[in-house]
Amino acid sequence: MRSLRAWIVCEDADLRGRIEELLRERREVETTQVLSHYPLGCETARRLAVSVPDLVLLAIERVQAITEFLRDLNASVPGVPVIGISRVLDSRALAELMRLGVRDCVAVPLQRIPFRHALQRVLYDYKEADQRARAGPLICFLPARGGSGASTLACNVSARMAASPGARVLLADLDLVSGLSRFIFRLTPASSIMDALARSPAMDTFNWEQCIAQAGPLGILHRGALGQGQSLQARHVADLIGWARGHFTAVCADMTGGMEAYSIELLRRARTILLVCSGEGPALELAKEKLDLLAQFDLRQRTRVLITVGPGWGSAAPATGITTPVSEPFDFGERRVQECVARGVLIDRSTNLGRRIERLAADLYAEVTASPSSSVQ
Numbered sequence: 001m002r003s004l005r006a007w008i009v010c011e012d013a014d015l016r017g018r019i020e021e022l023l024r025e026r027r028e029v030e031t032t033q034v035l036s037h038y039p040l041g042c043e044t045a046r047r048l049a050v051s052v053p054d055l056v057l058l059a060i061e062r063v064q065a066i067t068e069f070l071r072d073l074n075a076s077v078p079g080v081p082v083i084g085i086s087r088v089l090d091s092r093a094l095a096e097l098m099r100l101g102v103r104d105c106v107a108v109p110l111q112r113i114p115f116r117h118a119l120q121r122v123l124y125d126y127k128e129a130d131q132r133a134r135a136g137p138l139i140c141f142l143p144a145r146g147g148s149g150a151s152t153l154a155c156n157v158s159a160r161m162a163a164s165p166g167a168r169v170l171l172a173d174l175d176l177v178s179g180l181s182r183f184i185f186r187l188t189p190a191s192s193i194m195d196a197l198a199r200s201p202a203m204d205t206f207n208w209e210q211c212i213a214q215a216g217p218l219g220i221l222h223r224g225a226l227g228q229g230q231s232l233q234a235r236h237v238a239d240l241i242g243w244a245r246g247h248f249t250a251v252c253a254d255m256t257g258g259m260e261a262y263s264i265e266l267l268r269r270a271r272t273i274l275l276v277c278s279g280e281g282p283a284l285e286l287a288k289e290k291l292d293l294l295a296q297f298d299l300r301q302r303t304r305v306l307i308t309v310g311p312g313w314g315s316a317a318p319a320t321g322i323t324t325p326v327s328e329p330f331d332f333g334e335r336r337v338q339e340c341v342a343r344g345v346l347i348d349r350s351t352n353l354g355r356r357i358e359r360l361a362a363d364l365y366a367e368v369t370a371s372p373s374s375s376v377q
Contacts, residue, residue, distance in 0.1 A: 003030040004126060005051060009069070010059035010085065011036060018110050019057050019085065026116070028123055029055065038065040044072040052077055052264055052297075055122055058102070060086040063093045070100040076261045078238050081122045085110065137250045137368045138241060140270040143257040143277075144287035149308035149332060150276035151180040153357065154254035156347050160361035161250055162218035167365065170212070170248040172240065173222040174232065174266070175256045182222045183344050185215035192224025193232075193240075219248065232262045241269050250368045259293060267294070271368055273303040278310070279329065284321065291324055300324060308332055330356055 006029050010016040016034065023029050032051040039047055056073070060066060073080060084097060084105040094105060103125075104118040141157075143150035154171065162169040173181040174193070181187070192211065212219045221240075244251045253270075255263055267273055273294065277287040287305060294300045305326045311333040330353060332341065337353045340346065347354045 003028055004054040004123065005030060005032040006055045006057055007031075007033045007035065007047075007051075007053040008057045009035045009038060010057070011038075011061055012059060015059055015085065015108060015110070019059075022110060022112060022115050023057070025112075026119060029119060038062065038069045039072075040065065040068050041072060044069065045076060048073075048076050048261055052261065053080055054126060056080060056082045058082050058084055060084045060093075060097065060102075060105070063097070066097065067100060070097070070102075074101055075233055077265065081125065083118050083122065136241075136269060136271050137245055137248060138253060138266075138270045138272075139250065139364055139368065140253045140255055140267055140273045142255050142263075142267070142273055142275050142290070144275060144283050144290060145257065145278075146178065148257075148276045148278045148283065149330065150257070150274075151175060151178070151254050152184075152341065152347070153274070153276060153306065153308075153330065153360075154252050155181055155184045156354075156357045157361045157364065158250075158252040159215070159218050159346055160358055161252070161365045162216065164362075164365050167217065167250065168219070168248045169217070169250045169252065169365075170219045170221065170244055172244070172251060172253045173220065174237075174263075175254050176223045176232065177256065179223050179254060180344075181220050181254065182224075184346065185213075185218075185220060187213045187215065187220060187222060193221050232260075237262045237265045237269075241266070250365055257290075259290070264297065267299055268297065270299075270302060272364065273299060274306050275303055275324075276306045276308060278308050288322060291322065306330060311338070 006023060008016060008019050008023075008031060010019060013036070016036065020031060020034065023031055032053065033047060035047075058066065058069075070082065080101065082102045084094070084102045085108060086094070086105050087108045094102070104121060106114050106118050139157075141150045141154035151173075154173075158169055158171040161167055171181055172193070173179040176193075212221055214220070241251070253266055255266065275287055275290060275294075277283050291300055291303065291305075294303055303324055305322055305324050307327055307329045309329040309331055332338065332353060334351050334353060336348050336351045340348055340351075347357060349355070349358060
């Protein structure tokens with residue numbers, strides 16, 4: 001397991017130094033941001049774009065400012081554990097802060113043993129959450145860049161998986177700008193993920209099911225019509241996956257590739273990440289950069305690279321220079337395949353690409369259903 005990335009948020013210089021000193025004694029935790037003030041509003045979002053914390057060490061000094069910071073943090077990255085460092089243990093204030101995510105509270109002056117115990121509890125919870133994600137039903141299709149074929153593969157693979165006996169498969173089309181599922185499956189925008197967001201946080205099983213479109217046995221959660229202004233946040237993803245893992249045997253997520261905060265939250269919960277990349281040099285370089293970023297979040301070992309090629313490549317595999325497991329090329333150059341793509345329909349199963357997709361779907365479905373934790377509850 002990689003080191004946890006920690007933010008220190010503390011206005012007192014001496015206390016800040018003591019927190020840093022104690023953290024240096026633990027190799028499992030590295031400090032990525034040290035703040036001498038409480039970031040609020042847009043500043044929190046800017047700092048999250050630079051580094052998403054696994055843990056926040058938060059000095060409890062000004063409760064109102066802390067409350068605003070925790071609300072901003074939870075809106076973008078829900079569930080980040082927070083250890084409070086407090087001089088004054090006011091029970092009412094602490095109860096409110098615990099509701100907003102403060103897991104533990106260590107008194108000042110900071111003593112080594114209580115501080116270590118608080119860290120150890122966070123490390124244990126992180127390891128447990130990581131193991132649950134590895135046993136979950138979520139498969140993420142992540143494009144190296146636009147036009148790589150990730151959406152086409154996500155739609156086709158999920159449709160093939162849904163045809164398995166007893167399968168309940170959900171395709172979550174989270175590409176809110178260029179998602180293809182509504183067009184490939186000829187869906188109306190009557191129900192969508194935007195409807196789900198409008199009803200959040202009061203979502204229950206009935207409400208979720210009202211937002212799921214059906215294409216035969218496949219359930220689809222799509223963007224709906226353009227022009228709806230809401231955007232996804234990490235807490236929405238947490239709610240969606242938390243509900244879906246109890247109702248579907250497999251969940252395929254088609255992503256934008258933008259590595260937004262909600263995308264990172266989704267990838268952390270994925271059992272398998274399929275990084276889809278075309279064979280051109282610039283696309284391969286972008287794929288390498290994304291693999292490096294995934295490695296920072298300890299997600300590279302869950303990642304495979306699917307290479308897609310178009311007309312003119314033949315059967316030759318492009319030289320990738322990528323050390324992560326790389327597939328044999330998914331060849332979109334066959335004439336019948338190009339006709340299917342042009343018409344906006346599923347790839348013909350009789351084509352070479354159709355057979356490749358069939359095998360990939362079978363392998364992925366076998367993986368996500370191998371653990372009892374991935375079955376419908």
